[in-house]
Amino acid sequence: MDQMPDEAQTAVRTVARATTGYEGTIEDVYRRHRRRSRRHAVVSGLSAVVVLLGIGVAVRQIAEPRRVSGPAAAPATSIxxxxxxxxxxMVTGTYLVPDDTTVELDGNAVAELTPTGHLVKHAFVGREKWRSVVGLPSGGLVAxxxxxLTVVGADGTTVxxxxxxxxxxxxxxDENAYLWRQGVLREHRLADGGQRDxxxxxxxAAVDLAGDRLALVDRVNPCQTRVLSLADGRTVGGSALPxxxxxxxxxVRLSPDGLKLAVAYETRGSRRLLVEQVATGMPLVSPYRTGTNEDRSVLAWQDDATVTAVDVPEGQENQQLRPLTIRVRS
Known part of the structure; x- marks a missing residue:
């Protein structure tokens, strides 16, 4: 069974004799291979030039390190x-921030952490020390x-x-401030001081407002959120379970569109960040560990899908601020 039949052997010999062998030496083979390789290299090189011409600016930005003349230099790209x-x-201490500078806070200014990692100080204005401050998207402050109540313009002047x-x-x-006093949320018109409940x-225990929605945590259920409509006070969302x-x-911090709620909470030994869908109360991301229970959490949304959290230690020297930014899919 291991031998080829006689008819098959005869056919193979006939084909072999009729086949013309390769007319050349092994050097000819290598020479042809080198010619093909050079042609391939030229074509590939031209393609690479075309691609680099199309993205030349981006390549240069990555390849060349950014040179700065000091800590106040502006970032290379606008955000x-x-x-x-x-x-x-309102904390005191010395803080190392993500742009590798050290900033000292003495309790006489409000500090703002920018998306570029800078820590900017805003000095108090007025006769009273500020207890709470909100930054306006236009650049001003309401304190x-x-x-x-004090409103400061983007240029630092008192408005x-x-x-x-x-x-x-x-x-x-830009039109109203919202003040919580004695169990009532009041709208205060900045233009003329008019108020309404x-x-x-x-x-x-925790509260935030965005658009026509109010997110809060009551003291009876400290591990559940509730979201109310400012139009009629009815509940429109919140945690499905503790x-x-x-x-x-x-x-807590509502996203600008009011559809998501960032929640900072404590467990036994650590602090965590979670994002809930307002309508269902269900989590949209797994909890992230952000710090210890001795820190104070600050939350802010960069846009409707991107939230940043930073835990702020107080009263110690050379504390590092480590902001955590996550993008949330709806």
């Missing part, structure tokens, strides 16, 4: 202003002291300063 500005709480009767500032836009609710492992929620 769109965030939808929400990230202002740190509340114990009894006074408004008036008595309000007190209250915690939880939000602001929006929602009555027991003092919350957050797993949560001991208390410390901060």
């Amino acid at each position: 769109a202003p965030p939808a929400q500005r990230l202002l740190l709480p 509340a002291g114990r009894t006074e 408004v300063r008036r008595k309000t009767g007190g209250g915690d500032l939880i939000g602001a836009d 929006l929602v009555s609710y027991p003092e919350p 957050l797993d492992g949560c001991t208390r929620i410390t901060a």
Whole structure:
């Protein structure tokens, strides 16, 4: 069975004798191969030139390191202003920030962490020390002291300063400030000081406002969120269940479109960040660990899908700020 039949052997010999062998030496083979390789290299080189011409600017930006003359140098590429500005709480200490500079905070200024990693200080304006501050997308600030409301323009000039009767500032836009006082959310018109009551609710443990929605955490259920409509006060969303492992929620921040809610909360030994879908209360991302329970969490949305969290330690030297930015899919 291992031998080829006689008829097959005869056919193979006939074909072999009729086949013309390769007329040349092995050197001829190598010579032809080198010619083909050169032609391929020329074509590939021309293609590479065309591609590099198309992306030359981007290649140069990556290949050449950016040279700066000092810590105040502007970044090489412009970044769109965030939808929400990230202002740190009134803390004291020395902080190392992502742009590799060290900034000292003495409690007499408000610090803002920019998307480029810079820490910018805004000095207090007015007779009272600010207790809460909101950054406007236009570049100005709205700040509340114990009894006074102050509006500072993007150029640092004082635009408004008036008595309000007190209250915690939880939000602001170019037309109104929103103050929480004695269980009532009040809208305060910046133009003339007119006020109206929006929602009555027991003092919350955490609260935020965006558009016509109010997110809060009550003290009875410290691990569940609730979102209310400012139009009629009804509940329009919130946590479907208490957050797993949560001991208390410390901060909430609604996305600019009001469809997502960033939640900072404590577990036993660590602080975490979660994003919920407002309508269903279901998580859109797995929890991220951000810091320890001794820190204070600050949240801000760069746009409707990108949120940044930073945990701020207080009262210690050379503390590092490590912002965490995540992109959320709807």
